[in-house]
Amino acid sequence: MTALAYGISDTLxxxxxxxxxxxxxxxxxxxxxxxxxxxxxxxxxxxxxxxSTPGFDYVDFLMPGIIVQSIVFGGFVxxxxxxxDLKKGLMDRFRSLPMTRSALLTGRTLGDVVTNIFQxxxxxxxxxxxxxxxxxxFWEVVGGILMLLLIGYAFSWVFAFIGLAAxxxxxANAYGFTILFPVTFVSSAFVPVDSMPxxxxxxxxxxxxxVMVDAARALFLGTPAGNDVxxxxxxxxxxxxxxxxxxxxxxRRVVTR
Amino acid sequence: MPADPAVxxxxxxxxxxxxxxxxxxxxRVDTGSVFGLLGPNGAGKTTAVRILTTLLQPDExxxxxxxxxxxxxxxxxxxxxxxxxxxxxxxxxxxxxxxxQMVGRLYHLGRRVARARAxxxxxxxDLSDAADRLVRTYSGGMRRRLDLAAALVARPPVLFLDEPTxxxxxxxxxxLWDAMEALVAGGTTVLLTTQYLDEADRLAxxxxxxxxxxxxxxxxPNELKSQVGGDRLDIHLCDGGRGEEAIxxxxxxxxxxxxxxxxxILVPVAQRRGTIADAVRRLDDxxxxxxxxxxxxxxxDDVFLNLTGHAAEAEAEEVxxx
Numbered sequence: 001m002t003a004l005a006y007g008i009s010d011t012l013x014x015x016x017x018x019x020x021x022x023x024x025x026x027x028x029x030x031x032x033x034x035x036x037x038x039x040x041x042x043x044x045x046x047x048x049x050x051x052s053t054p055g056f057d058y059v060d061f062l063m064p065g066i067i068v069q070s071i072v073f074g075g076f077v078x079x080x081x082x083x084x085d086l087k088k089g090l091m092d093r094f095r096s097l098p099m100t101r102s103a104l105l106t107g108r109t110l111g112d113v114v115t116n117i118f119q120x121x122x123x124x125x126x127x128x129x130x131x132x133x134x135x136x137x138f139w140e141v142v143g144g145i146l147m148l149l150l151i152g153y154a155f156s157w158v159f160a161f162i163g164l165a166a167x168x169x170x171x172a173n174a175y176g177f178t179i180l181f182p183v184t185f186v187s188s189a190f191v192p193v194d195s196m197p198x199x200x201x202x203x204x205x206x207x208x209x210x211v212m213v214d215a216a217r218a219l220f221l222g223t224p225a226g227n228d229v230x231x232x233x234x235x236x237x238x239x240x241x242x243x244x245x246x247x248x249x250x251x252r253r254v255v256t257r
Numbered sequence: 258m259p260a261d262p263a264v265x266x267x268x269x270x271x272x273x274x275x276x277x278x279x280x281x282x283x284x285r286v287d288t289g290s291v292f293g294l295l296g297p298n299g300a301g302k303t304t305a306v307r308i309l310t311t312l313l314q315p316d317e318x319x320x321x322x323x324x325x326x327x328x329x330x331x332x333x334x335x336x337x338x339x340x341x342x343x344x345x346x347x348x349x350x351x352x353x354x355x356x357x358q359m360v361g362r363l364y365h366l367g368r369r370v371a372r373a374r375a376x377x378x379x380x381x382x383d384l385s386d387a388a389d390r391l392v393r394t395y396s397g398g399m400r401r402r403l404d405l406a407a408a409l410v411a412r413p414p415v416l417f418l419d420e421p422t423x424x425x426x427x428x429x430x431x432x433l434w435d436a437m438e439a440l441v442a443g444g445t446t447v448l449l450t451t452q453y454l455d456e457a458d459r460l461a462x463x464x465x466x467x468x469x470x471x472x473x474x475x476x477x478p479n480e481l482k483s484q485v486g487g488d489r490l491d492i493h494l495c496d497g498g499r500g501e502e503a504i505x506x507x508x509x510x511x512x513x514x515x516x517x518x519x520x521x522i523l524v525p526v527a528q529r530r531g532t533i534a535d536a537v538r539r540l541d542d543x544x545x546x547x548x549x550x551x552x553x554x555x556x557x558d559d560v561f562l563n564l565t566g567h568a569a570e571a572e573a574e575e576v577x578x579x
Binding site: 006009010013014017020024025088089090092093094095096097098099103 | 336342346
């Protein structure tokens with residue numbers, strides 16, 4: 001077999017390992033399902049009435065935003081998993097095997113794609129139950145779903161880096177949820193940007209989450225897309241281009257300190 | 258000429274910031290032998306193993322495993338080695354079987370071969386009944402056995418065991434020793450690190466004692482023990498004032514000059530068998546009453562006191578790079 005074939009085989013073996021973990025750690029499953037569902041219900045039934053979204057039902061406005069947010073955090077399993085591997089010494093075992101070294105990273109991020117698909121199914125099902133409607137062409141919906149998976153994949157690499165840089169799974173949790181989580185709120189995900197104070201608007205406007213959420217709205221609701229979809233894809237590729245090499249670098253450094 | 262060594266290092270140095278973990282280590286492990294690296298926490302044992310298993314790069318010096326340079330041919334080295342260690346690096350969220358199968362696949366064994374090998378090793382390590390249970394339900398001893406099994410999946414010619422029994426109860430330790438002895442009988446070269454003299458004594462053909470990043474003694478277990486002083490009779494008399502009389506009564510069974518320490522008379526002896534009976538008879542003949550008598554075997558503390566002049570526990574924590 002060639003190096004590439006080995007690389008693919010190693011990646012698949014480790015992606016499977018990453019996926020086997022999910023049903024065996026029910027708390028992870030809660031993070032994937034119950035938490036986003038609760039968020040949808042909270043925003044639709046608690047905050048929704050107080051948020052004015054001219055031109056949209058709030059549920060239609062909300063769903064693309066909240067789906068982008070949850071897909072972004074889907075990669076969190078990778079941060080926890082890598083951090084755990086480091087702590088428990090498993091990283092040493094993998095690094096002493098003749099496998100493709102980066103397969104530990106590509107395997108985990110690939111595993112995330114599968115869990116993200118599962119998460120999208122859950123989110124869209126809940127969305128449709130609480131009254132969300134697609135109002136765009138079929139191929140736009142498909143394109144939107146693919147874009148979401150790509151966004152999720154990009155953030156898996158961000159989380160891979162966080163997991164390798166953090167000193168413990170708890171620290172990884174703190175980086176992810178105390179820094180990245182609030183950033184997703186300063187965007188068009190939950191409220192229209194023009195309802196924010198004027199000093200905050202430019203920040204929210206240029207937040208990549210805003211671009212991604214607006215792109216998702218364009219593809220699911222048929223709103224004018226402008227450059228949003230292309231910009232969202234550009235951001236996604238930039239994130240992968242920065243964080244994939246950064247994670248591999250960090251992985252090697254963790255390894256050969 | 259002996260066969261090519263399975264492991265050979267020359268002048269290995271490694272620093273972590275200000276800590277000089279290895280300060281020029283030279284080792285030679287013959288193919289098919291068991292080599293014990295003995296030392297306290299922080300001596301540099303783990304660092305040496307991490308370099309030999311390609312997890313770390315040395316700052317200076319060279320290391321070869323199975324004739325391959327661990328830096329330049331790292332990937333080839335990884336095909337020749339197995340690593341098991343004190344951290345029982347197995348995935349808690351997989352079953353025992355899944356762990357071994359995964360490792361087999363990552364050694365690039367075929368799907369069927371990996372499955373068959375996993376079953377075979379589970380049977381060898383007495384884990385067949387627990388094969389399909391998640392590892393997080395395993396006891397400490399079972400995890401170590403699985404960890405050792407994982408290191409053997411590809412039948413590597415050179416095996417590195419980093420403190421394989423640290424923290425285990427005595428029954429599990431003996432179980433692991435039996436497993437390791439079986440391996441060695443099969444011709445595998447083993448480099449073993451340990452803090453326990455009895456472990457090195459039982460398993461190793463040769464031992465290197467390392468302390469503060471340097472090899473301070475090397476030899477067979479017997480050579481080392483005799484360097485430390487071998488077995489000693491430890492005698493407490495009812496009347497402490499008759500020490501000199503007792504020493505002269507025992508002079509003929511002592512292998513070296515007896516001496517008094519903390520009120521005990523310590524008599525170096527060449528062999529354990531019959532020694533106590535012999536000593537009791539001689540003291541009885543001389544009319545000297547014994548309060549307590551025992552044979553003491555040198556401990557790691559004795560080795561360290563003897564070789565370095567400081568006790569093993571006084572060392573700083575091992576510098577870990579994890």
